[in-house]
Amino acid sequence: MAKILIGNYEATIYPEGNGYTGAISLGSKPDGTRNRPKRKGRTKDAVKAKLRDLVDEIEKGVQSERNYTVEKAVNALLVHLAKQGKSDATMTTYRGLADNRIISKIGKAKLSELTADDVEAWLDECAKDMTTQTLKIVHGLLRRAIRLAERRDKVGRNVALLVDTPHGKRPTKRSRSLSLEQATTLLRAAEEPRHRLGAYVILAIVSGLRTEELRALTWTDVDLKKKVVYVLRSDRDGGDTKTKRSRRGIAMADMAVDALTALRKRQAAEKLQAGDAWQGHNLVFCKEDGTPYTDGDVARRFRQITKAAGLGESWVPRELRHTFVSIMSDQGVALEKISDLVGHSDTRTTQTVYRHELRPVITTGAEKMNVIFEDQKTKSA
Structure with missing residues (x-):
């Protein structure tokens, strides 16, 4: 049993079981017993590497917990994120991924013994039936869990x-966009009074607003006389728009103004009928009692409209935004202007005043949509 030096500390490595055990001398504990923490491994080199990590931790003042597992670290992260105010929907997603993809696979591994090779092997296994985007989320959860453990001196x-x-x-499922003909058909179906979500669909197609921006839209954000909608918030954690540059004012096409005018009258009648049961959120798009739509509510009602339009039930609301971009591009609108209209945060595009302030109002989208769909109506007449 040869003695070696690990940094400034004396250590020994000896055969034990099917591998090797290393022990490092750290003097005596407060009770007078020898302080000799141990590390195990299949080879001498593996044990040496673990002893070196232990010395690094000691010199950094880290008191690693030998039995602190990946499972404990991930669960601690989820508790931490919940306290930070993450939405229930986000936490449900994270918990599902944590349980099924991290804890069930490598949860029992001790964090102090987890290696980069272990993480790489785990990710490669996950990649066999996961999309790249989901892999990034799962890997990110593990990184954040260990970072939190580092901060709490659980690992070095x-x-x-x-x-x-x-x-x-x-492959990640890619969003599609409706053709001009399909969009025109959908707009006609959305105009039918029986579809409560019709105005939502119309505004989405002709403005390119995000689904979470539409769900958070209030009547104070809409000026029907000036034909302008202001995007100031979204249905996201904290209520903020996706980026600061997403705060914008956009002129509305005439069909959107007409649809919103009809919706406001409809809501006024519903509010009167509901009386005290009406929920006063002042939302543009809401249920019959004034309560907010969830993304699931919107998706379900949207499928009813696409089905009525003869487009099937496989479309999802976010594809209306892709449709807006596609139609704008097909009509020759410059990429920089499209980026402005949809509120992208890419700093390489033209920086204009309205990205930082609500004025001036962007009129290009409304002007184009008025011409595009008026031409379509004329052709089909």
Whole structure:
């Protein structure tokens, strides 16, 4: 049993079981017993590496917990995120991914013994049936869990930072866009009074607003006389828009103004009928009692309209935004202007005043949509 030096500390490595055990001498504990923490591994080199990590932790003042597992670290992160105010929907997603993709696979591993190779092997296994986007989320959860453990002196280093996220083997489902003909058909169906979500669909197609921006829209954000809608918030954590540049004022096409005018009259009648049961959120798009739509509510009602339009039930609301961009592009609108209209945060596009202030109002989208769909109505007449 040869003695070696690990940094400034004396250590020994000896055969034990099917591998090796290393012990490092740290003097005596407060009760007078020897302080000799141990590390185990299949090879001498593996044990040496673990002893070196232990010395690094000691010199950094980190008191690692030998039995602190990946599962404990991930659960601690989820508790931490919940306290920070993450939405219930986000936490449900994170919990599902944590349980099914992290804890069930590597949850029992001790965090102090987890290696970059372990993380890489785990990610490669996950990549066999996951999309690249989901892999990034899962890998990010592990990185954040270990970072929190570092901050709390549970572990000395974050091995998840040493590994790149691989590409998923299952392709991410790409959003589609409606053709001009399909969009025209959908707009006609959305105009039917029986579809309460009709105005939502119309405004989405002719403005390119995000689904979370539409759900958070209030009547104080809409000026029907000036034909302008102001995007000031969204149905996201904290209520903020996706980026600061997403705060914008956009002129509305005439069909959107007509649809919103009809919707406001409809809501006034519903509010009168509901009486005290009406929920006063002042939302533009809401249920019959004034309560907010969830994304699931919107998706379900949207499918009813696409089905009525003969387009099937496979479309999703976010594809209305893709449709707006596609139609604008097909009509020759410059990429920089499209980026402005949809509130993209890419700093390489033209920086204009309205991205920082609500004025001036962007009129290009409304002007184009008025011409485009008026021409379509004329052709079909």
